[in-house]
Amino acid sequence: MAPNRQPEPAPRPGGGHETADLVLEARQGGQGAFVRLAEMYREEIYRMVYYRTRSPMDAEDLTQDIFLRAFERIGGLRDGDAFRSWLFRIAVNRVTDFQRQKRVLSWLGLAPRKREDEALPEGTAEPEAPLYLEKKEFWENFQKFVKRLSPMEREVFILRFLDHLDIAAIARVLGKKDSTVKTHLYRGLEKFRREEAFMEFGAFQATRAGESITKQGTEEEKP
Amino acid sequence: MKEGRDGHLDEREILQAFLGEGDLPAESKDHLAACPLCRREKERLENALASLQQKASLFTPGPSRPVTLERKRRAFPAGLPPLRAALGGAVLAAVAIFLLWGRDSDILFRNGGGTAFPETDPLMTEVALLVENPLPPVVMDMVAEEKVPGDEDFFHFVAPLPEEEPGTDTRMKGEIPWKENYC
Numbered sequence: 001m002a003p004n005r006q007p008e009p010a011p012r013p014g015g016g017h018e019t020a021d022l023v024l025e026a027r028q029g030g031q032g033a034f035v036r037l038a039e040m041y042r043e044e045i046y047r048m049v050y051y052r053t054r055s056p057m058d059a060e061d062l063t064q065d066i067f068l069r070a071f072e073r074i075g076g077l078r079d080g081d082a083f084r085s086w087l088f089r090i091a092v093n094r095v096t097d098f099q100r101q102k103r104v105l106s107w108l109g110l111a112p113r114k115r116e117d118e119a120l121p122e123g124t125a126e127p128e129a130p131l132y133l134e135k136k137e138f139w140e141n142f143q144k145f146v147k148r149l150s151p152m153e154r155e156v157f158i159l160r161f162l163d164h165l166d167i168a169a170i171a172r173v174l175g176k177k178d179s180t181v182k183t184h185l186y187r188g189l190e191k192f193r194r195e196e197a198f199m200e201f202g203a204f205q206a207t208r209a210g211e212s213i214t215k216q217g218t219e220e221e222k223p
Numbered sequence: 224m225k226e227g228r229d230g231h232l233d234e235r236e237i238l239q240a241f242l243g244e245g246d247l248p249a250e251s252k253d254h255l256a257a258c259p260l261c262r263r264e265k266e267r268l269e270n271a272l273a274s275l276q277q278k279a280s281l282f283t284p285g286p287s288r289p290v291t292l293e294r295k296r297r298a299f300p301a302g303l304p305p306l307r308a309a310l311g312g313a314v315l316a317a318v319a320i321f322l323l324w325g326r327d328s329d330i331l332f333r334n335g336g337g338t339a340f341p342e343t344d345p346l347m348t349e350v351a352l353l354v355e356n357p358l359p360p361v362v363m364d365m366v367a368e369e370k371v372p373g374d375e376d377f378f379h380f381v382a383p384l385p386e387e388e389p390g391t392d393t394r395m396k397g398e399i400p401w402k403e404n405y406c
Binding site: 031034035038039042043046047050051056059060063064067068071134135138139142161162164182185186189190192193 | 234238239241242246271272275276278279280281282283284285286287288289290291294
């Protein structure tokens with residue numbers, strides 16, 4: 001294994017220059033340019049929302065809403081190269097609002113019924129069932145772990161290791177100094193190392209499913 | 224560098240090394256470069272995080288709808304009442320009650336509707352009784368509030384008018400000048 005296996009930022013679908021050019025065009029009212037930007041970043045933002053809500057339906061709705069907000073505000077974005085962190089900032093704020101709303105509704109007893117979209121659909125083929133169970137177990141363990149982090153540690157940890165943002169980008173997204181982000185990340189990592197999750201994720205590579213993931217990861221890395 | 228683990232990097236330094244070796248003291252950096260045990264510790268953390276990322280990515284579905292730039296009216300989730308409609312209804316009801324209260328508040332409390340100040344009710348009832356039912360005539364007579372017919376002689380007897388004296392005013396003689404003019 002390579003000595004430094006820190007997560008690299010996700011490859012930009014269209015490259016930095018293309019993004020900056022599209023942002024410039026979108027700022028001048030080019031709707032087509034913005035649609036292209038939305039296509040480029042849609043999956044990344046959807047995943048980002050899903051990691052925090054773990055509901056495909058909410059993730060769909062919120063992703064749509066985030067891009068609408070971004071479209072309405074793109075006139076105020078000066079630096080086209082900062083589009084990704086700017087978009088993540090909108091997304092983080094929107095998800096935070098959503099979770100706050102959800103808490104209030106839940107407190108008022110108006111929370112919608114729990115969706116069953118995570119349930120194993122009827123007629124699922126036998127070989128898919130273990131994967132489903134593994135998925136369920138993974139998100140339960142992850143949830144247990146992030147619950148032990150403070151809100152800022154959690155946000156920084158997820159932005160760094162799941163959303164693949166570097167420290168400077170996280171600082172821009174959260175409006176904090178790099179040193180503050182590092183401190184929260186350090187604390188989050190400290191807890192991660194102490195948790196069972198560390199052992200589980202660490203030992204995961206040896207499992208059968210781990211082999212399939214590693215295989216997939218290798219395939220994904222191919223251009 | 225800490226000496227707590229036989230000269231190896233401690234947990235804090237391993238984490239620092241993971242976050243960026245630039246933050247490590249030169250001595251620790253050199254040790255990390257030379258020590259396979261410390262490098263393995265760092266790699267364990269890296270592997271665990273890489274595994275976490277891969278699993279999270281694998282267990283996340285992809286988006287199914289393309290993004291559109293039209294704001295759709297969001298349907299209420301199943302089981303959730305239409306909150307806006309409920310809020311609108313509540314506001315309308317509040318306005319209606321306010322208007323009714325402001326315009327006809329006395330109608331609400333007049334004649335059988337109760338009073339605005341129920342604590343003064345007994346006192347007002349007593350006052351009304353006194354006005355409608357004054358003291359009995361005998362008592363009124365005693366306090367000279369009521370004249371009984373035929374009592375003029377009695378009064379004259381009890382308190383006679385002064386005798387007529389020369390030079391006194393005619394009024395003192397019991398003659399009433401205006402009586403002559405008007406009777």
